Amino acid sequence: MSTVPASARDRLVAAAFDLFDVRGFDETTVDDIARAAGVGRTTFFRHFGSKEAVIFPEHDELLARIAARLDAGDADSRDSAVTEAARLVLRYYVGEGDRARIRYRLISSVPVLKTREIASIRQYQSLFARALSGWTADDPDAVLRAELLASAIVTAHNHVLRRWLRGEVDDPEDAFGHAMSVVLEPVTQAGGETTVVVVRTGAAPDQVAAAVQRALRSS
Amino acid sequence: MSTVPASARDRLVAAAFDLFDVRGFDETTVDDIARAAGVGRTTFFRHFGSKEAVIFPEHDELLARIAARLDAGDADSRDSAVTEAARLVLRYYVGEGDRARIRYRLISSVPVLKTREIASIRQYQSLFARALSGWTADDPDAVLRAELLASAIVTAHNHVLRRWLRGEVDDPEDAFGHAMSVVLEPVTQAGGETTVVVVRTGAAPDQVAAAVQRALRSS
């Protein structure tokens, strides 16, 4: 009855978080984790490609969920599509609770885990960039703008998530909404703001405006 | 006379790039590199912390240069400071020539190297974020805005660098200037303020536009 019915994979994850938390990442061997989970060392590597990967057990599935959400969007629903897709990630980590906090502590102190996390984040960013790149069109800088927006979304997400993990924010969903408004404010208002150049020459005003516009596009 | 006078460190880097390029990263052991450089295996690990690190030999020094350039800037010279700091990185890699191209091929095909590169990029980003965070003040979202701008700068840099590495761009400096104008265009227009430029000279409109363009390139 004390034998947990959880799958070997789940037991490995639980044992890994436990051991990493109390003993430290470097001081814990894969053998230790496998033994604590009551399985062989081979089984560990069958479920996780590396010792670090066990810290991000659902990463691949999350990636797939994000990709699916982005695929469901289109150019018109762009802002809400990316916001909701990023919110999926935020909700997942917030829903993890203590496990997310332990991961945060580990990542903050173990360089190899920080590297791994950064690489994971980059995968999300690539998903967003690809989706955005497919939506924005007929702009010579479309790819660059897509990458910029993708990096901004991911940065906003991580900013809010880290603040929540540090206990600096109570309602992460709300904070993320605000952060996204900061991200999208220049995008949505683009072209709405006016830069006026007053020239006292005899040139026609619209000629001057056209020149400034060209300059701002700086092509 | 065929014995190169280069330092052991330089010989290790050259041997590593050679072997990785022709034989592949995974198929090359540290022993191979050390033997090709005419030194012991221990010496390799004395100069580079890991097998991957030899691909980014000057990374730490570059980081220090960026930090120094950012430290030399202040809130007023913000745009030019970050632009010039990023340009230092761009110039370094462009100046490397073939070595940068070999690295790009390796990174594109070897996952562990891609991870390493992403982590390196993140270090630059952190430098920018910290500098920007110190400059922008009295804004409740100051940290977020600093992180957003830092990620945008790094994204713009990488966008241009990768395009140059793929041969899609001839003049990377010029392309980067343009990319930075795209990055800074929403920032400079932030707040919906209207910038009025009154020119009392008899200059032609396109001369004025040219002056604005130069100012936007901020270098």
Next chain:
DNA sequence: GGCGAGTACGGTACTGAGTACCAATCCTTT
């Protein structure tokens, strides 16, 4: 029930990265 097929598991053996330690050599300083 029996039975092959596919699957999850455990064990063993191996390669190679990274670390610790020790001895030798070189180079500087006095």
Next chain:
DNA sequence: AAAGGATTGGTACTCAGTACCGTACTCGCC
């Protein structure tokens, strides 16, 4: 010439990750 610090090479060790093999369990199917 002697002492002392720094760079190097060699050896031995731990452990992550891979390959391979034999075994147990399960699920249809006859």
